[in-house]
Amino acid sequence: MSTGTGGGSGNNGPGRQRRPGSGLNGRPGFIVLEGFAGRRSALPFALLLLTVLGAGLVAVLVLNTALDHGAFQLQQAQQQQTNLTNKEQQLQQQVAGRSAPGALASEAAQLGMVPNLQPAFLNPSGAAILGVPSVAATPTAVPTTAPPTTAPPTAATPTTGASTTATPTTTVPPASNGISPHPTLPPVTAEPSGSAER
């Protein structure tokens, strides 16, 4: 469709060219006209379209990647949160297990302590004794109750022999040389070796 024919009138527009020797002698002649595209190629326009298309595709790709990246980050953060929550729960259970009355009683018994069957109180202001104090019983070696299952195994417990030598009735003053009469328990690590209970 780049060429066409037309009448003799109005043929002076741009882009038209007379062929040599035609219409000059006064008779109507055929004029070959060249179209718009003859002077401007369609290529730049096509390139422009391609560029726009390409840029759009790249933009969509980048956007999707960014979204995916965000999703992955979110997933990771959520995973981390879950892990930390689980860890917190586990540690709280350990604390609760160790501070449960049964566990405390067995720890106390390991240290050579006995329950006081006769309550008595000291009034610090008047130094009066309220109640009738009594001498504590000699501790038996092992408490009757096992600590709750959630309590981690006590890694290093003082030997029963050591605890029986220190009679609870004789109050041992805090040793000034820094040596405790009873072995101190090791600090509780965040995750002892036997942490995966149950």
Next chain:
Amino acid sequence: MTDEPTNLTRVPGPRRVPPLEASPKTLVLGRPRKRLRTGMIAIAFVFSLYGGRLVQLQAVNSTDYGAAADSSRLTDYVLTATRGSILDSAGNPLAESVGAVDVLADPAQIKQLKQDPAVYASKLAALLGSPPGTANVAALRQQLSDVPSQYEVIAKQITPQVWNKIKALGLSGVYGISDAATVYPQGPLAANVIGYVNSSGVGGSGLEAADNKVLAGKNGSISYQAASGLEIPTAGINEQAPVTGTSVATTINSQIEWAAQQAIVAQVQATKADSGTVVVMDPRTGAVLALATAPSYNEADYATTSPSLLGDRALSEVYEPGSVAKVITMSAVIQQGVATPLTHVVVPGFLPLDGTTFHDDTPHGTEDLTLNGVLAESSDIGTIEASNQLGPNRNQILYDYLTKFGLGQPTGLGLPGESPGILAQPSQWNASQQFTVVYGQGLSLNAVQATSVFATIANDGVRVTPNIVRGYVAANGAFTPAPAAQRTMVVSPQTAHTIEEMMESVVSDKGTAPAAEIPGYRIAGKTGTADRYDANCYTVPPYGGYCGHTASFIGFAPADNPQLVVSVVLQNPTVGNYAGGAVAAPVFQQVMSFALQSLGIAPDGTASPNLPVTW
């Protein structure tokens, strides 16, 4: 396109044939019009099929197909609500729900992937079991190679930490599903009060069942579009967050509960009793601080526990209280003004009344006791004589007092399986029953009701409905207190005070329970040694009858300013002395000593009135 017209014109056109061979057939020109029409019809038919199918897809079945497409893309999950905790009086959890994982295996898939079940088993066994590494390898191997099966539960409710380790092994065909576990951080403490949660996450007994609606919360849901199991980021999520359950804060003091549990378990073993209960109550608030029973159970092992152990004996087991009920009779006698603690009572060795001859537990000649002495020595005859002073309306008056003290009525704790006991109308009391009720035979109650009678005396005659829930803690930490307990005046403060002083004589060398004494403290209490009704007493009909005894002791301290009531009941102690003063009073002494120290209740140094028991 240029070739076709040429072909079309050539094919039907006349051919040039060699002149020598004439064609035997007549050649007929093809008719393009007809052919076109036939082609058109054929094409139209084919397109009409397409069209019909389109209508079917888009108009007739569109909803179904749309739903099918959605379901293949949409992923739906139930977000399980976290169950609320049950807290002790200090706010520490007695039972709480934590995240846990069930490990499942698909043996068929494991075989298909040509994996060795033995290797799987040894790898899993190293992580499973309690402590880790104690799982049975042979059993695991058996499960993992159980080929036709595609669903084997390898481990239930393991911690997320252990599951992460299993996941890190990368075993194909082994899966984990989330399954919240209820844990008991303080061990099996107050198991009968707390109750267990069954495998569907519903409370099966105790508070877990009573307050299940509050504790359960509300499950949520999440649905999103996913491709190969991964969420499509831009497709949107429809999420309804789960509502975490509300925690129930109880009045249970863990330490006193533990001490009570230890003491009653030891005594039930020592006396070879059928069972025992200890109830500790604050008389001023009606709050139950401990509700221990033996034998008990571990909530974590509820599935393997005998159903008879799962309830709460302190509420479900009713018994004839025996002499502890004399406190109610004495309250009636003193409140009605027909006697005082110093009233002289002549107690004969036996007392024939309406065809029945009554004896005291220990044979004696005629004794000159004060009313105080009748209670201190727990004389049945003396109590009957005192009750007969109530006049013609005696039975109705006694019934009214028994009812006002809470007998025959629900305790108010609201725990499942409670029995209010049996208190017959006075019109139905038979000839002997009208006399036996004054010393606690011919009527029955549960341990919490019995404790509440003494709490009423301890609280200046005002009965506070027993309660065990102090409030509710929402997920955001907001505390809603439980409705205030109902308070009703049963006897006047003066009467309560008089009864309290009489009960101090019981816990003395003159009374039946010197074993309950705590030096330095004023203790008021009463022993009970009752004949025990047993539905399986005889091997021949009628099977029911009186076999064995119920030994009990209920008391409070400090007597002049009561802050704690402790009741101890032992059913059918069979070794040694079965009297309440011998087997129940020492448990009282032990639990009360512990509780007084635990709560820091010091004696105030006042002296006991030491009322005379004889005249």
